Amino acid sequence: MTGRELDDWDLLESATAEDGRGFAELVRRHYRAALAFARQVLGDQHKAEDVTQKAFVNVFVARERFERKARFRTLLFRVVVNLALNEVARVRGARSFSELAEEESEFQVPASPGELDRPEAAAEARELGQMIENGLMRLSPRHRAALYLREYQGLPYGEIATTLDASLAEVKIWIHRGRAALQQILRPYLDRGESVR
Amino acid sequence: MNERDPQEELDAYLDGELSEAEREALDDELEQSQDLRGDLDRLRRTSGSLRAHFAEASEALVDERGEAIAVERIVRMSTQELRRDQVVRPRRRPSPLMIAAVIVVLAGLAILVLAPILDDEPDPGRLVDGTMKSLERQALEFELSLGGLLHRLPLALAGQSAADLSRGTLRLGPDGLFHLVLGQGEDGALVEAGRDSRGLWLAAGPTEPIRRLRGIESETGLFRGVLGFGDRFRDLLEEARRRPEAVQLVGQVKDELSRPLWKVRLLDVAGGHGGELWFDDSGRLAKVSMAGIVARVNHEAGLGRADFELDHIHPDRTIEDEER
Numbered sequence: 001m002t003g004r005e006l007d008d009w010d011l012l013e014s015a016t017a018e019d020g021r022g023f024a025e026l027v028r029r030h031y032r033a034a035l036a037f038a039r040q041v042l043g044d045q046h047k048a049e050d051v052t053q054k055a056f057v058n059v060f061v062a063r064e065r066f067e068r069k070a071r072f073r074t075l076l077f078r079v080v081v082n083l084a085l086n087e088v089a090r091v092r093g094a095r096s097f098s099e100l101a102e103e104e105s106e107f108q109v110p111a112s113p114g115e116l117d118r119p120e121a122a123a124e125a126r127e128l129g130q131m132i133e134n135g136l137m138r139l140s141p142r143h144r145a146a147l148y149l150r151e152y153q154g155l156p157y158g159e160i161a162t163t164l165d166a167s168l169a170e171v172k173i174w175i176h177r178g179r180a181a182l183q184q185i186l187r188p189y190l191d192r193g194e195s196v197r
Numbered sequence: 198m199n200e201r202d203p204q205e206e207l208d209a210y211l212d213g214e215l216s217e218a219e220r221e222a223l224d225d226e227l228e229q230s231q232d233l234r235g236d237l238d239r240l241r242r243t244s245g246s247l248r249a250h251f252a253e254a255s256e257a258l259v260d261e262r263g264e265a266i267a268v269e270r271i272v273r274m275s276t277q278e279l280r281r282d283q284v285v286r287p288r289r290r291p292s293p294l295m296i297a298a299v300i301v302v303l304a305g306l307a308i309l310v311l312a313p314i315l316d317d318e319p320d321p322g323r324l325v326d327g328t329m330k331s332l333e334r335q336a337l338e339f340e341l342s343l344g345g346l347l348h349r350l351p352l353a354l355a356g357q358s359a360a361d362l363s364r365g366t367l368r369l370g371p372d373g374l375f376h377l378v379l380g381q382g383e384d385g386a387l388v389e390a391g392r393d394s395r396g397l398w399l400a401a402g403p404t405e406p407i408r409r410l411r412g413i414e415s416e417t418g419l420f421r422g423v424l425g426f427g428d429r430f431r432d433l434l435e436e437a438r439r440r441p442e443a444v445q446l447v448g449q450v451k452d453e454l455s456r457p458l459w460k461v462r463l464l465d466v467a468g469g470h471g472g473e474l475w476f477d478d479s480g481r482l483a484k485v486s487m488a489g490i491v492a493r494v495n496h497e498a499g500l501g502r503a504d505f506e507l508d509h510i511h512p513d514r515t516i517e518d519e520e521r
Contacts, residue, residue, distance in 0.1 A: 031264055031267060039254070046491070128246075183243040
């Protein structure tokens, strides 16, 4: 080693319009995680790629305005989720954010009876994965985002709240309801005491 | 009185988000209740299955090559955007009074100039029709971003020596004519394909003969994906012409250079998501997203039918016919 590894904020600050090497390293560190997060919120790979790309560009251009108050990834994810929710709102048309929030609070918990009655058809892991994916897609984008940040990124509720610009109570509810919805889908397996994955 | 619901606390318990007192209270209840222990076990396994699912999904999102290409593209776009921003943005910070004055003047101008434009939402059917007519008259030229789809490229076309197939250029002409440059091999040779008046052809560098392919379109799948982009694009436009309900105006969005574009969604025959088109204010097609490929329209290339003929593109190359 010739020197200490620069942290994320150092890399962001070192980047200029003429020299993007530091920024390239920063993008390499976080691209896959940001893309996966956007994919979970949007449920669409191509839109997720667009949103992730735009999030990095926005962060880069506005880098002088950010302060090192939080982890860089928290900031990046916040930009990602804002862009993604804008995209969701745009797709849904004229409905306002408050209407969306109301709609999200009443999301339908899942799984058609047909799916629940066919445990043998879903015995293979791939089908089970598809069931989980389908269940996730029935949740609202915010529920999915909260679940992803908790389960995969392992973030504490406080950091999830910061990332999603929500209250601690909202995050708690989103995670509880999200897991409850998925649990309902997986119930045939869970009740048999089988290992789910 | 604030009633506790142990069920609702299980998530926070699992995530280590309860206070010490809350955790101890729940520990007592878990000790006494087999049902509650069962609930916690199910919750734990649900959480584990979700974690495994997210891990698998994240892994499958993009391969290393696609990731490297995306990083390179993001850095290029970011530095370009910053340079543009630095040129446009004034160095000196203006006073709040100046800002207010400028806002008032700009708002007035915006109302006068932009309002008639913004109020006037385009008819998406006419936008699509205009594109189709444009395509019937002359060629459209696209700059393709293939991103993570590289692995779908047919090996026979990409070849072992292909070094950079991350971006391509596609020209679409009338009657299904196309000329596609996929990228350069390590030796700098172009990997190309096309359809002229005699059919399909492939070319991979100056030393290999050009192959003229017969009857393979529906058999081999070779012309699906990247190569089928042009055909799919035409099919969707035709479907949109036939069925006005298959064309939806999503709204006005901004591209990465902050230019306003009208976004239109096309549905396929089955009513599923077919693709998306972006048009500028004058109704010219600016960008297409379809089957995992994003294509920017460089310009109307102004090419005629003869420009797509193989003899015109490669007058000095040997041609081999290949029966498949």
